[in-house]
Amino acid sequence: MIRLRIPAALARQSPVAWIGGPVMLFRLARPALFALDAERAHRLTIAALAAAPVLRPARTGPLAVEVAGLRFPNPVGLAAGFDKDARAPDGALGLGFGFVEVGSITPQPQPGNPRPRLFRLPEDRAVINRMGFNNGGAAAAVERLKARGGRPGIVGVNIGANKDSADRIFDYASMTRAMAPLASYLAVNISSPNTPGLRALQDQGPLRDLLGAVLDARGEKCGSGGPPIFLKVAPDLAPADIDSIARVAIEMKLGALIVSNTTITRPPLRSRHAGEAGGLSGAPLRELALERLRDFRKATGGALPLVGVGGIASAEDAWQRIRAGASLVQLYSALVFEGPGLVRRIVRGLGVLMRRDGFASVAEAVGSE
Numbered sequence: 497m498i499r500l501r502i503p504a505a506l507a508r509q510s511p512v513a514w515i516g517g518p519v520m521l522f523r524l525a526r527p528a529l530f531a532l533d534a535e536r537a538h539r540l541t542i543a544a545l546a547a548a549p550v551l552r553p554a555r556t557g558p559l560a561v562e563v564a565g566l567r568f569p570n571p572v573g574l575a576a577g578f579d580k581d582a583r584a585p586d587g588a589l590g591l592g593f594g595f596v597e598v599g600s601i602t603p604q605p606q607p608g609n610p611r612p613r614l615f616r617l618p619e620d621r622a623v624i625n626r627m628g629f630n631n632g633g634a635a636a637a638v639e640r641l642k643a644r645g646g647r648p649g650i651v652g653v654n655i656g657a658n659k660d661s662a663d664r665i666f667d668y669a670s671m672t673r674a675m676a677p678l679a680s681y682l683a684v685n686i687s688s689p690n691t692p693g694l695r696a697l698q699d700q701g702p703l704r705d706l707l708g709a710v711l712d713a714r715g716e717k718c719g720s721g722g723p724p725i726f727l728k729v730a731p732d733l734a735p736a737d738i739d740s741i742a743r744v745a746i747e748m749k750l751g752a753l754i755v756s757n758t759t760i761t762r763p764p765l766r767s768r769h770a771g772e773a774g775g776l777s778g779a780p781l782r783e784l785a786l787e788r789l790r791d792f793r794k795a796t797g798g799a800l801p802l803v804g805v806g807g808i809a810s811a812e813d814a815w816q817r818i819r820a821g822a823s824l825v826q827l828y829s830a831l832v833f834e835g836p837g838l839v840r841r842i843v844r845g846l847g848v849l850m851r852r853d854g855f856a857s858v859a860e861a862v863g864s865e
Contacts, residue, residue, distance in 0.1 A: 526835070529541070530616070530618075533612065533614075534612075534614040534615060534616050534623075535611065535612070535613070535614045538614065542578075542579060542583055542584055543583075545579075545583075545584040545587035545588060546583045546584040546587055547587075548584075548587040548590065550586045550587070550590065550647065551586075551587075551589075551590030552590070552648075553569070553586075553589035553590065553593075553648055553649035554569040554570050554589070554592050554593065554594050554843070555569055556569040557569065557570070558847060558850070558857070559571060559594075559843065559846055559847060559850070559858055560857075560858075561823055561824065561857070561858040561859055562859070563751070563752055563801045563823045563824055564681060564724035564726075564751030564752055564801060565724060565751075566595075566650055566680060566681065566724065568594045568595055568650060568824060569594045570592075570593075570594035570843050570846070571594055571814070571818065571822075571823065571824045571825055571846070571858050572592075572593055572594050572814060572824075572825055572826075572827070572839060572842050572843055572846070573593055573594055573595040573596065573597060573652075573803070573824055573825065573826040573827075574588050574593045574595075574596045574597060574826065574827070574828065575597060575805050575826035575827060575828040576597045576598065576599050576600055576652075576654035576683060576685065576728070576828075577599075577600070577625075577627075577828055578828050578831075579596070579598045579599075580598070580599060580600065580601070580627075580630065580631045581598070581601070581631050581632045581636065581637055581640070582598040582599070582601070582637045582640045582641055582651075582653070583640065585598055585641075585644070585649070585651045586644065586647055586649065589649040589651075591836050591839045591840070592839040592840040592843055593839055594650070594824075594843075595649070595650035595651070595652060595680070595824070596649070596650070596651050596652070597651075597652040597653070597654050597683055597826065598637070598641075598651060598652070598653055598654065599631070599637075599653055599654030599655060599656065599683070599685070600629050600631065600654045600655065600656035600685045600688065601631050601633070601634055601637045601653065601654065601655060601656065601671065601675070602629050602631055602633060602634070602655075602656045602657060602658045602667065602671070603633065603634050603657075603658060603661075603667050603670050603671055603674075604633050604634075604658050605631065605632050605633035605636070606628075606629060606630060606631065606633070606658055606659060606660075607630055608627050608628035608629060608630025608631075608690075609626050609627060609628035609630075609690060613625060613626045613627050613628070613774070614626075614627060615767075615769040615772050615774075616769075616832060617765060617766075617767035617769050617770070617778070618767070618833065619765075619766040619767045620765045620766055620767050620770075620778065620779060620780055621778050621779035621780075621809065621829075621830075621833055622765065622767070622776060622777065622778030622779055622780050622781075622829065623776075623777050623778050623829045623832060624769055624772045624773075624774045624775065624776050624777075625690070625758070625774050625775055625777070626689075626690045626772070626773055626774030626775070627690060627774075628659065628690045628691060629656045629657075629658075629659065629688065629690070629691055634670075634671060634674045634675070637653075637675075638674055638675070638678065641653070641675075641678040641679075642678065650680040650681075651679065651680050652679055652680055652681040652682070652683050652723075652726065653675045653678065653679035653681075653682055653683065654682075654683040654685050654728065655668060655671035655672065655675060655682055655683065655684060655685065656668075656671070656685050656688065656691070656694075657671075657691070657694065659691050659692070664694070664697065664706075665697075665702075665705055665706050665709050666709075668684060668706055668709060668710050668713075669709040669710060669712070669713040670713075672710045672713035672714050672717070673713050673716065673717045676713070676714050676717045676718050676722050676723055677717060677718065679723045680723060681723045681724045681725070681726055681751060681752075682710070682714070682723050682724075682725050682726065683726040683727070683728050683754060684706070684707070684710055684725060684726070684727050684728065685728045685757070686698055686703070686706065686727070686728070686729075687728050687729050687730035687756065687757035688757060688758075688775065689730070689732075689757070689758060689759075689760045689774065689775045690774060690775060695730055698729060698730065698733070698737060698741060699737075699740075700740040700741075700743075700744060703740075703741065703744050704744050704748075707725070707727070707744065707745075707748045707750070708748070710725060711725065711748065724750070724751025724752070725750050725751055726750065726751050726752045726753070726754050726803065727741075727745055727750055727752075727753050727754065728753075728754040728756075728757055729741060729753060729754065729755055729756055729757065729788075729792075730756055730757050730759075731755075731756035731757065731758075731759045731761075731781065731784050731785055731788045731806065732759055732760055732761060733788065733791075735791070738788075738791050738792060738795050739795050741753070741792075741795075742792060742795035742796045742800070743795075745796070745800055746796060746799050746800055750800065751801065752800065752801040752802060752803055752823070752824070753792055753796070753800060753801075753802050753803070754802075754803040754805060754826070755785065755788050755789045755792050755802055755803065755804060755805065755806075755822075756784075756785050756788050756789075756805060756806055757775065757805075757806075758774075758775025758776055758777045758781065758806075759775060759776050759777075759781055759784055759806075760775065760776070761776070761784070762776065763780045763784075765780060777806065777807075777828065777829040778807060778809075778829035778830065778832075778833075779807050779809060779830075780807070781806040781807040782806065782807025782808070782809075782813065783807070784806070785804070785805060785806025785807055786804075786806075786807075786816065786817065786820060789802060789804050789817060789820050789821055789822055790820050790821065792821070793820060793821030793863055798821070798863055801823040801824070802821050802822045802823060802824075803822060803823070803824045803825065803826060804817030804818070804820070804821075804822030804824070804825045804826070805825065805826040805827070807829075808825055808826070808827045808830060808842075809827070809830035809833075809834060809838070810841075810842065810845070811841065811842045811843075811844070811845020811846050811848070811849060812845070812849070814827075814842050814845075814846055815845075815846055815849045815850075815861075816865075818846075818858060818861050818862055819861055819862075819863070819864050819865040820863070820865055821862060821863040822862065823858070823859070823862050827842075846858075
């Protein structure tokens with residue numbers, strides 16, 4: 497049994513301070529958290545963040561950007577996968593994120609894949625996961641989102657299908673009906689590598705059927721309004737796939753494409769966990785995700801907003817994605833190694849880089865490379 501020695505300075509702090517306090521506290525806590533199994537440490541992090549006092553979310557300022565009719569106070573978001581069950585969206589917004597995406601959430605609760613299924617790769621600044629859409633289901637998440645009670649802040653909901661579903665398109669339509677009244681936007685996730693067969697929905701025919709069902713379901717629930725629909729795609733796509741996805745997304749007037757999810761490819765890695773199955777995220781994904789973003793920028797011709805995800809760990813990384821065509825960026829894995837102070841560092845750094853390069857707004861810089 498592992499016994500954790502918590503530094504005295506940390507022991508005197510509430511669990512809330514682990515997440516929202518000074519960076520020093522994260523540095524003190526990091527050895528204790530890293531001594532735990534990665535999934536257990538993550539659960540403790542979510543619990544602490546959920547218990548935190550609700551802080552004011554980021555204010556609209558010079559980094560504000562409008563995407564799909566939504567006004568984001570800054571372009572830096574928390575990616576799906578961190579808060580799968582919508583337990584702490586307001587706590588996350590209080591860290592300085594311009595928006596938070598919860599999920600993936602499925603119609604029915606499901607345990608996900610067998611453990612261990614989450615692995616830190618510190619030598620590579622990376623994470624491998626094969627979680628498998630583990631979550632408590634739509635009903636529980638709906639109650640939590642209702643309990644937000646109209647609090648400010650953009651909270652997107654990432655929706656998925658159950659692993660054993662006989663009709664996955666029906667699942668996505670069902671999730672749209674459940675979440676559309678509660679979400680700032682809906683992110684249709686068909687790019688997780690950890691649910692067998694899910695990525696086949698990225699093929700042109702199934703994708704058109706899926707998005708048609710989602711849009712119909714949104715119309716049934718919200719009439720002519722409702723939240724914009726984002727589509728999350730994989731980085732492991734052939735050029736023909738990129739062109740067909742872009743064409744369908746534009747034709748169906750989606751709000752944005754999220755580029756991209758984790759990768760099943762394996763660049764050279766140093767960690768002993770390098771051979772684990774699952775999706776790879778973090779620093780080794782950076783170049784592939786950037787390349788794929790550029791591909792989608794070219795394929796869409798700038799006609800559709802893009803959200804850049806994968807390997808973003810600094811203001812320079814985020815700025816490069818914006819210059820390459822992303823209107824928004826998201827991060828997750830870098831928080832494991834850098835801590836909660838990373839969010840505000842990136843936001844501050846983006847302001848500096850925007851002024852350095854002579855842009856008056858984020859929108860002006862999008863695709864300017």
